[in-house]
Amino acid sequence: xxxxxxxxxxxxxxxxxxxxxxxxxxxxMRYARRLTRLERQNVLWTYLFWLCAALVALAVSRSxxxxxxxxxxxxxxxxxxxVLAPYSGGLNSLAFMAVAVLTFxxxxxxxxxxxxxxxxxxxxxxxxxxxxxxxxxEEQVEERTLELSRSEQKFRRLYExxxxxIFFCDxxxxxxxxxxxxxxxxxxxxSQDIVGHHLSSFFSDEAKWARYFCSLNANGHxxxxxxxxxxxxxxxxxxxxxxxxxxxxxxxxQGCEAIAKDLTHFKQVTDQLIQSENMASVGQLAAGVAHExxxxxxxILGYTQLLEEDFEGNNExxxxxxxxxxQTKVCKRIVADLLRFSRHTTExxxxxxxxNHCLEEVLSVVEHSLNMDxxxxxxxxxxxxxxxxxxxxxxxxxxxxxxxxAHHAIGKEGIIGVWTRFHSHCRELEIIIGDTGCGxxxxxxxxxxxxxxxxxxxxxxxxxxxxxxxxxxxxxxGRIDVFSPPREAMLVSAGMRTVFCIFLPVEAAxxxxxxxxxxx
Amino acid sequence: MSTRKVKSFAATRxxxxxxxxxxxxxxxxxxxxxxxxxxxxxxxxGLYVHMLAHVFFASALIFLLHxxxxxxxxxxxxxxxxKLSLIFFLIWNVDTFLVHWLSLRLDxxxxxxxxxxxxxxxxxxLDWERWLFYLGRFDHIFCVPAMYFLVRSLRxxxxxxxxxxxxxxxxx
Numbered sequence: 001x002x003x004x005x006x007x008x009x010x011x012x013x014x015x016x017x018x019x020x021x022x023x024x025x026x027x028x029m030r031y032a033r034r035l036t037r038l039e040r041q042n043v044l045w046t047y048l049f050w051l052c053a054a055l056v057a058l059a060v061s062r063s064x065x066x067x068x069x070x071x072x073x074x075x076x077x078x079x080x081x082x083v084l085a086p087y088s089g090g091l092n093s094l095a096f097m098a099v100a101v102l103t104f105x106x107x108x109x110x111x112x113x114x115x116x117x118x119x120x121x122x123x124x125x126x127x128x129x130x131x132x133x134x135x136x137x138e139e140q141v142e143e144r145t146l147e148l149s150r151s152e153q154k155f156r157r158l159y160e161x162x163x164x165x166i167f168f169c170d171x172x173x174x175x176x177x178x179x180x181x182x183x184x185x186x187x188x189x190x191s192q193d194i195v196g197h198h199l200s201s202f203f204s205d206e207a208k209w210a211r212y213f214c215s216l217n218a219n220g221h222x223x224x225x226x227x228x229x230x231x232x233x234x235x236x237x238x239x240x241x242x243x244x245x246x247x248x249x250x251x252x253x254q255g256c257e258a259i260a261k262d263l264t265h266f267k268q269v270t271d272q273l274i275q276s277e278n279m280a281s282v283g284q285l286a287a288g289v290a291h292e293x294x295x296x297x298x299x300i301l302g303y304t305q306l307l308e309e310d311f312e313g314n315n316e317x318x319x320x321x322x323x324x325x326x327q328t329k330v331c332k333r334i335v336a337d338l339l340r341f342s343r344h345t346t347e348x349x350x351x352x353x354x355x356n357h358c359l360e361e362v363l364s365v366v367e368h369s370l371n372m373d374x375x376x377x378x379x380x381x382x383x384x385x386x387x388x389x390x391x392x393x394x395x396x397x398x399x400x401x402x403x404x405x406a407h408h409a410i411g412k413e414g415i416i417g418v419w420t421r422f423h424s425h426c427r428e429l430e431i432i433i434g435d436t437g438c439g440x441x442x443x444x445x446x447x448x449x450x451x452x453x454x455x456x457x458x459x460x461x462x463x464x465x466x467x468x469x470x471x472x473x474x475x476x477x478g479r480i481d482v483f484s485p486p487r488e489a490m491l492v493s494a495g496m497r498t499v500f501c502i503f504l505p506v507e508a509a510x511x512x513x514x515x516x517x518x519x520x
Numbered sequence: 521m522s523t524r525k526v527k528s529f530a531a532t533r534x535x536x537x538x539x540x541x542x543x544x545x546x547x548x549x550x551x552x553x554x555x556x557x558x559x560x561x562x563x564x565x566g567l568y569v570h571m572l573a574h575v576f577f578a579s580a581l582i583f584l585l586h587x588x589x590x591x592x593x594x595x596x597x598x599x600x601x602x603k604l605s606l607i608f609f610l611i612w613n614v615d616t617f618l619v620h621w622l623s624l625r626l627d628x629x630x631x632x633x634x635x636x637x638x639x640x641x642x643x644x645x646l647d648w649e650r651w652l653f654y655l656g657r658f659d660h661i662f663c664v665p666a667m668y669f670l671v672r673s674l675r676x677x678x679x680x681x682x683x684x685x686x687x688x689x690x691x692x
Contacts, residue, residue, distance in 0.1 A: 003641075003643070003644050004632065004641035004642045004643045004644050004646070005641060005642040005646065005650075005654050006640070006641050007631070007633070007637070007640035007641060007642065007657075008638050008640075009658075010654070010657040010658060011637060011638070011640075013657075013658050013660050013661075014657075014660060016660070017659075017660025017661075017663065017664050018660070020660070020664050020667070021660070021663060021664060021667055024664070024667040024668055024670075024671050025667055027671050028667065028670050028671045028674050031671065031674035031675055031677070031678050032674055034678050035674065035677055035678055035681055038678070038681040038682065038685060039681055039684075039685075042681075044593065045677075045681075048674060048677070052670075052674070055667070055670070059667075069637070070637065073636070073637050086566065089566060089567075089570055090566070092570060092573070093569055093570045093573040094573075096570075096573035096574060096576060096577040097573050097576060097577075099577055099580060100573075100576040100577045100579065100580035101580075102580075103580035103581070103583065103584050104580055104583065106584075107583070107584070107587055110593070
């Protein structure tokens with residue numbers, strides 16, 4: 001046996017292997033071709049197709065070396081192999097290069113393809129949503145328009161139907177729009193009359209306007225700001241304002257929108273309540289004091305009168321005793337007034353009376369003393385004035401108080417005017433008692449009904465007359481207003497400086513009738 | 521492009537056509553001389569090119585395996601077979617490169633047996649290089665499985681694609 005290792009197993013392996021390689025590469029090529037036909041757009045299948053093509057070339061070129069070599073050897077033409085060998089090697093090299101280039105190139109193509117597919121998917125989705133939008137655009141627009149219209153109507157109703165004042169201002173504080181309630185509240189007829197006015201022109205207090213404006217600018221809103229507005233007719237309204245600044249898309253302030261609630265009536269009621277509470281507390285105090293003083297005063301008066309009887313004829317003693325008696329009686333009267341004020345007594349009997357007749361009775365009593373001071377009474381009694389149901393004595397007391405006050409206000413020489421009239425629309429009877437006196441200073445006019453408040457000198461007034469009168473008229477269901485100077489032109493032309501207007505309800509008569517029937 | 525630039529380009533082109541090209545033709549045809557530009561390649565160059573092609577092929581396979589590991593393009597049996605195929609092709613490459621390299625180191629008389637193929641033998645002494653060369657020549661034990669796995673992979677890819685298309689066809 002020859003030394004070394006035989007190459008026959010190697011060549012045999014090469015022959016079989018090369019044959020298998022050709023068969024398998026062709027099989028692979030077949031599958032790759034099928035894949036490319038199934039999914040033409042798939043870049044991976046394309047790569048595999050060309051990879052298989054290169055491998056087929058490789059397998060075929062190798063077969064030249066491993067199969068043809070044997071065939072030619074067996075055919076007795078070994079020289080032929082020597083001719084083909086360089087081509088085999090060259091083809092092998094080319095196949096390797098092709099596979100390598102394809103592989104390196106494939107990855108880049110794959111990445112690009114992935115990006116293209118992503119973009120294509122995004123485009124397809126966008127196209128689909130656009131198509132969907134296009135189909136439903138009209139419906140969507142219609143639906144949104146309807147929603148917008150409903151919303152607009154809702155807010156329009158709220159704006160127009162609100163009983164509170166709603167208004168809008170521009171950045172300078174000029175009113176740009178206001179609802180009907182606001183127009184009515186400020187005493188105008190149309191919103192056009194208010195639009196363009198500066199909001200500050202309605203503020204009674206300039207300092208309040210400055211505070212409102214600064215706060216709104218600084219915080220962007222203001223809540224429950226109390227302000228007094230001056231209406232067109234000069235009257236004042238107390239408003240509770242809540243406002244917020246309106247800002248544009250670039251956050252610059254474009255103006256403000258505000259809601260104002262009218263608190264005028266609420267404030268009046270509150271003031272009256274405070275006054276009533278004051279009066280009630282003073283009344284309790286007065287009742288206590290009056291109760292304690294009344295008994296000693298009675299004893300002093302009794303003993304004084306006894307002493308007067310004892311010293312009858314002795315003028316030297318009698319005169320001081322009479323002074324004591326007189327002053328004690330004055331004290332008793334004050335105490336009686338206090339008790340009457342504190343108790344708000346309604347013990348008197350209600351009866352139907354004619355106001356004109358009652359006034360004549362009172363005037364006939366006081367007119368003499370008025371004439372002594374050259375004060376004359378001007379009577380203007382309404383003819384259609386109905387009867388009212390009141391306590392005659394207590395009403396007389398009120399009228400005497402009023403006329404006495406007028407007398408004191410005039411001093412000497414003047415006119416006291418007395419008017420009566422009936423307001424059919426509110427079923428109220430009005431008694432006006434005016435005088436040409438000195439008038440009432442604005443700073444005290446709000447306090448004249450307070451107990452113990454008086455502008456008269458010491459010993460001349462107790463400060464209880466008007467308080468008691470106020471209470472009595474309230475008991476009758478009426479009210480007393482005071483104007484100094486009066487607002488009505490007729491009263492001004494009559495020379496009146498101060499007028500007290502007593503309002504009495506006429507309905508009380510009906511109540512009395514039904515009450516009497518109930519008793520009967 | 522502005523009108524001025526267009527005019528300038530047209531003038532240059534006219535100059536080239538009228539003067540430069542006829543001059544070049546005259547120089548090439550009218551004044552021939554040895555250029556010495558053709559490089560002659562010797563016999564070993566072919567083997568080196570072939571070995572470099574092996575390296576290039578192996579690099580591409582390593583690159584593809586790396587990409588498939590870092591950013592898998594899919595999963596399942598088809599991809600598994602495909603990766604196996606790449607690994608076997610890579611091993612085959614290394615083996616054939618080694619055999620080529622060893623063949624350069626062998627003596628001219630290392631293969632004996634005359635002109636008849638079936639008498640060829642690897643002459644002693646049988647050191648590790650010769651043994652390695654001899655065993656390395658059985659390279660088909662790597663490339664045939666590599667091709668087999670590629671076929672299996674492609675067959676599974678086909679089945680998957682047909683399944684997908686069938687499903688799409690049913691849905692549509």
